[in-house]
Amino acid sequence: MKILAVVAHPDDEVIGCGGTLSKLSEAGHEVRALLPIRRNDPRGVAHWAELEDAFRSSCTHLGVHALIANELVDERSLEAGVHHLHDLIMPEVEWADTIFTHWPGDCNQAHGSVSRAVEIATRPFRRRKNVYLFEVSTSTEQGFFPSFAPNMWSVLEERHVSRKREAMGFYSTELAGGRTPEALARRMQARGDDIGAHAAEAFHIARFFL
Template identity: 30%
Template sequence: MENLAHLGKTLVVAPHPDDEVLGCGGTIARLADAGQEVHVAVVTRGYEPAFSDEQVERVRAELVEAHDVLGVTKCHFLDLPAAALDTLPGAQLNHAIGKLVGDIAPATMFLPFVGDIHRDHQLVFTAGLVAARPRGGDVPRRIYAYETLSETNWAAPGLTETFAPNTYFDVSETMERKLEAFSRFDSQIKAFPDERSLKTIASLAAVRGSTVYLPAAEAFMLIREIS
């Protein structure tokens, strides 16, 4: 299995903590093993009254542990309101993600899929594409959309955008680290048959892997590549 050094410095944009692990955890670990910088942007945080400060701090502590397992270089918190991005002016979200992309200058970006049922995911995808517009030489060379269990597959097939992967990354050697990383989210993990269970996460990787004759894979939609 080749390493993923050719992807270069990478930015994974996550609407909420744990989205990046569900969608890209095995790939993040491979990038880290290849010596590449991997940045994660968590776009939102919970605010009162929907989310207590205690809840927020607990999830962020879990995230730090999960990122240590995967080898994330740095996590950036944008602190926009969770489950309420649609209440903000579009320019505010575009500016927050655009500034981060400008500061990090990633060669590769991973974004949530535009067809996810969660509105935050849809808006983050669009803002990510705005930030990555090729209006100069220093732009992301590759953009992928990742799938998020309990968000990507709960939309209305045939009526909304369908996740149709065309790129697969082998995570056979990093799958256990992905599972270990998600297990650190004690506040989020569920018992099977809930989709956010370790068994379901492993099962999806097995299905995606079997599609391309691998023991385990993460699947993505390649949005754009500049070669």
């Protein structure tokens, strides 16, 4: 399979689906992660070069090919620029069989905009792509009305858990309560408990074709 993760920020590829991307790469599938947005918050601006390097290192550790758009969309323009974002991601969407991206109800504008761009790009009458939506700790569950509803689980082995934990370690500026390597391991264990497995990541199936 040709797998694409479309993410809003460096570290979302790890937090949202790092264990699964590692598992799929290990199984021999071609896996890419696309970063189309540039952060504009003070910490993001101050550490942007470091974050790009961390994104590349994280992807390499997970067995994923890192893609950073040549003309990154600024976060401040997302509300009016979803169609520009759509056009930016389209070549990689066309390439992929299966796409992972954000849950649209996240308490983060950039996450929602990326999800919306993928939704537009994968309208079934134009192109049939399987699309799976992931959760991001400290965002998906932070809204007034948390609504993430998983209906698919990716069972992970300990080596996938370890790779995800280690990949998060590249993001020294982003570590905080709920998004440390240890917190990610606890979340994977909790999602594993949902289905009686050692560890798992949870997703919502947005589009699926047989």
